[in-house]
Amino acid sequence: VRCSASKKHVNNWKTMANNGPDINQIGKAFVEHYYNQFDNNRRALASLFQDSSMLSFENEGYQGQKKIMEKLCNGVKFNKIQHVPKTLDCQPSGQGGLLVMVTGQLKVDQEKNPLLYSEMFHLLPTDKALKQFWVQNCIFRLNTAY
């Protein structure tokens, strides 16, 4: 995964608060967890969404855990999906949260050629320890015409 955290620049916003956790680590861990669940155990994603969560998925909008999970579990046209993230960029969102931007490949069903996608997550911490996050905003787009 090409991360934007080159050693030269990483101190710019490495910590969300002074001496806080490394946001690049948080973003990387979140993305790994999210895609692992999405690809293998999609129902487990539910705990990441709350009533105010918003999802835009290929031009369709959904709000709230229930509607989002309905879309992700029952409304996605592919049966088998594997996310292969290639780039990861993280920034503090200025609202105590974390903005995470991913681009990469999507291997779907029996398709030989992977599709390209981008996905943006806006994460908010569930507590002051900044160990757990939930998804306030999620925007997914295919970059390959399909």
Place this chain on the structure above:
Amino acid sequence: MATQSDPNQIGKAFLQHYYATFDGINRNNLASLFNDKSMMTYEGSQHMGQKSIMEKLTTLQFKKCRHDSKTMDVQPSGAGGLMIVVTGDIFVDDGKNGIKYSEVFHLMKGQNNSFWIHNLVFRLNYC
């Protein structure tokens, strides 16, 4: 830029202005959209604050540039902010073929009902 209540209208107006200015004769005019708190990651290169951001955007390695945005998604980010995700093609110099890109803007409300860019992430999309 006046605030309208519809996030999609705001997003559309913002993008039209941003890309017209970026692609136009005086990219320096983007400066007023950034302040000391703004952050930009441009193809992995991180910049904080108006000065560093504008230095990067005015020294990119192409002379001519044209953004052809294809999709726009807008969501409120909380506390009056707006998240905008754009995908499209970017044409540089006299290249016939565009390169696919995605871009994220996190806009915050400033004075006089205008928006400024708190976060910006730009990535080209290729395998």
